[in-house]
Amino acid sequence: MASLRELKKLATRRAISEAAARILLREGLEGLTISLVAEESEVSVRTFHNYFPSIDEALFHFCLDTIEEFLPVVAAYPAGMTMTEVFEDIAVKGLTDEDSEFGSIATLFQIQEHMSARSRFIPHHEEIHAVLHKFLGAFIQLYPELKEAEIALYLQVGAATIVWTADELNRLKVDSPQQVARREDKEAFIRRAFTTLRAIK
Incomplete structure (x- = not known):
């Protein structure tokens, strides 16, 4: 203890x-x-x-801690949900509630994008990939019928959609605050983004 x-x-x-x-x-x-x-x-x-030693190291440890916290969250999703449905749920839960917005998986994806771009500046940056593989492992457990490469691709697409949606919501908050003032408006915007993703052929 x-x-x-x-x-x-x-x-x-x-x-x-x-x-x-x-x-x-x-x-x-x-x-x-x-x-x-x-x-x-x-x-x-x-x-x-x-x-x-640096801000990058502080951000790296934020990613480490957040991934550890959310591994059981990913594992708790029921069988039968598609990966798109899981990511849509992650986005809605993480980006609509002001109280939980910061500590969400959506936030993790936004920070991770920055970390990946700057990983060469971070001592022991190979640890980032080990941590991300641990996160990938949670989805492998959830979708054992899929190949690891397929899941990795789905994660990239889902994470990119969440990051884009979060950025757009932040932009709208500044440019047109009346459009996303309510939780219901944010949720509708997020669901439209994922409806668009599902429509891609």
Whole structure:
């Protein structure tokens, strides 16, 4: 059992990594600075460096923690749901509720896209692929009739659809806030996106 000191350190690490992810989604890469992450997580810049050598490392640990939390969520989807239905459900649950929006699988996909683009800058970046394979494994368990390559492709397409939908909802929030003000409007937008995906021949 972890000591009180160890639990406090884990909580601080989580607060820093979540702040980095939150700022990335809110401000974009250009607004993501160590000083802002430290301020938002209520620690000093020195404390940030005690936990992470870089912002990329903080984001990587956010991905690690989030994947661990959502492996049982993926495993809980019932047999018979298509992968598109699963991803649509993930998007609706993650992008319509303001309280759960940040800690969703949808958020993970957005952060992971950034991490994959910058993986060569991260020490031990090969760990990213090992972690993503673990996530892939959860879907392999859910769809044993599919080949691993097929599932990997479905994951890429589903994740890309979620990321695009999240970006569009954020853009609409700024440009036309009245169009996506209510949860029902967000859900309708998400479902239209996945209806379009299913219509591709």
